[in-house]
Amino acid sequence: MTLDPSVIRKDFPIFDRVIRDGQKLVYLDSGATSQKPNAVIDAESDFYRNHNAAAHRGAHQLAEEATEAIEGSREIVAKFLGAESEDIVFTKSSTEALNLIAYSIGSAPSGNRFHLQPGDEIVVTEMEHHANLIPWQQLAKRTGAALKWFEVDQAGRLDLSDIKKVITERTKVVAVTHQSNVLGTINPLTEIVKRAHEVGAVFILDACQSVPHMPVNVKDLDIDFLVFSAHKTVGPTGVGVLWGRSELLSDLPPFLYGGSMIETVTMTDATWAPAPRKFEAGVPNMAQIVGLGAALNYLSNVGMENIHKHEVALTKYTLDKMQEIDQLRIVGPTDLHLRGSAISFTLGEIHPHDLGQYLDSAGIAVRTGHHCAWPLTRKMGVPATTRASLYLYNDEADIDSLIAATKDAQKYFA
Amino acid sequence: MELDNLYQEVILDHYKRPQNKKLAATFDAQVHHVNPSCGDEIDLNLTIKDQIVTNITWDGVGCSISQASVSILTDLLVGKSIVEAYSIYDNFVALMQSKGSIVGDESVLEDAIALAGVSKYPARIKCALLGWMAFKDASVQAQAKSKLD
Numbered sequence: 001m002t003l004d005p006s007v008i009r010k011d012f013p014i015f016d017r018v019i020r021d022g023q024k025l026v027y028l029d030s031g032a033t034s035q036k037p038n039a040v041i042d043a044e045s046d047f048y049r050n051h052n053a054a055a056h057r058g059a060h061q062l063a064e065e066a067t068e069a070i071e072g073s074r075e076i077v078a079k080f081l082g083a084e085s086e087d088i089v090f091t092k093s094s095t096e097a098l099n100l101i102a103y104s105i106g107s108a109p110s111g112n113r114f115h116l117q118p119g120d121e122i123v124v125t126e127m128e129h130h131a132n133l134i135p136w137q138q139l140a141k142r143t144g145a146a147l148k149w150f151e152v153d154q155a156g157r158l159d160l161s162d163i164k165k166v167i168t169e170r171t172k173v174v175a176v177t178h179q180s181n182v183l184g185t186i187n188p189l190t191e192i193v194k195r196a197h198e199v200g201a202v203f204i205l206d207a208c209q210s211v212p213h214m215p216v217n218v219k220d221l222d223i224d225f226l227v228f229s230a231h232k233t234v235g236p237t238g239v240g241v242l243w244g245r246s247e248l249l250s251d252l253p254p255f256l257y258g259g260s261m262i263e264t265v266t267m268t269d270a271t272w273a274p275a276p277r278k279f280e281a282g283v284p285n286m287a288q289i290v291g292l293g294a295a296l297n298y299l300s301n302v303g304m305e306n307i308h309k310h311e312v313a314l315t316k317y318t319l320d321k322m323q324e325i326d327q328l329r330i331v332g333p334t335d336l337h338l339r340g341s342a343i344s345f346t347l348g349e350i351h352p353h354d355l356g357q358y359l360d361s362a363g364i365a366v367r368t369g370h371h372c373a374w375p376l377t378r379k380m381g382v383p384a385t386t387r388a389s390l391y392l393y394n395d396e397a398d399i400d401s402l403i404a405a406t407k408d409a410q411k412y413f414a
Numbered sequence: 415m416e417l418d419n420l421y422q423e424v425i426l427d428h429y430k431r432p433q434n435k436k437l438a439a440t441f442d443a444q445v446h447h448v449n450p451s452c453g454d455e456i457d458l459n460l461t462i463k464d465q466i467v468t469n470i471t472w473d474g475v476g477c478s479i480s481q482a483s484v485s486i487l488t489d490l491l492v493g494k495s496i497v498e499a500y501s502i503y504d505n506f507v508a509l510m511q512s513k514g515s516i517v518g519d520e521s522v523l524e525d526a527i528a529l530a531g532v533s534k535y536p537a538r539i540k541c542a543l544l545g546w547m548a549f550k551d552a553s554v555q556a557q558a559k560s561k562l563d
Binding site: 020021351352353354357358361368369370374377383412413 | 416
């Protein structure tokens, strides 16, 4: 089965509207957030209309239904990742999920397998989004552990040539993105995961840019933790997902304390409920979690393999067309090997913010700036880039619009 | 075209031929300002003598709006008293925050009136204000320094 974007778009009501004085919406900013299909909007709305109550609390029918709805979503997420539902934790964002891991590791007492101290090392890469850099950078400062990183070469690939020097016997944590939100690079995980495990480190995968776009199975990847974001996966804002190996979730101290995450409480002490509840203090974002379940069902019905193939073909089309434009430089891999559909570029002396403004005037939505990966843009030698990021609802006509408007912008700012 | 209201000729001229874009070796205050959402950066050096702005020089990277705006600022404020400069500053900030509801006073703002169109693009207001915020910061520092001297 091949994917037909014109059929897909009918499921996304936002494409019925027009942009900047009656123009067609060309949405090329799914790397920032994806659009939402009716199935998701309806599921969220249905929860509020028909089932709203505080999940995991209350002795009444609505509370039962709310609990079932959320636990149903947990099963959908687990199946989507090839995981067990008790290993799925709902957070408020993937940023929160990464902070959860970092703070929990930081509070692990001596004797706990996660305990960090001076002499230990944390490894990241130069291509991390700020959300998978700053929590580790600050954790290193708090614990006295050293922060190390894999560098990125000018082709936009990780330099793994000295992997044994970067990940050493001292390394306790390795946190790496699956796919760069700027470069589109998909990282070769096998080698890094193998090395991390060889030295006894835990491997944390930031899958925000991969889970929405291709099949991702936590068992096949042999990783220890994974986070992704609902709102980039045609789901609602306000929900992040953390998956962890059950024995690791069991040893990891809690992050947020409060209602629902306890086993027993006295005035002076408390014990914790087993995961995932241990990490879900407070009433969760229920309607949004239900919306996430609907989103993943929607993507599964289309087929993640189909989505991936569609994006690979459209990425090839985009890269080919872009390379015909004078002075356009793609910042990231120009070949399709281990490459996703986030495509950053610069256009001669035209500042990305000006290009983005021009494209917007033609109804085309792109992202401009450093894309929350400032050290990376600096390394790539550019102050900022323009990024087109593709998804299942984009087609060649969208790319043709982007290319034509980019050429027009060159004339406008000449 | 709506976009032409934003990208007036004056702006593109200043962007292509920026004024005073070479940091002076001597100054009373030097500041570095960034726009963290897009990575635009400027350094600005300011000299104030007897309550008169005598020199503003700068260097930076950024979009046409941010670069043109600081270039226009240097043309506009050098030679003005601090009181006049602050009055122009207030006038400009009010125009930027007006969402297009006021046209601005060209007799006060001169070339800076060309940036009026920015006020209709909320994401760009920070670009236009980058150099102005840097000036305000530098002027406060320069005056504090002159009190100490």
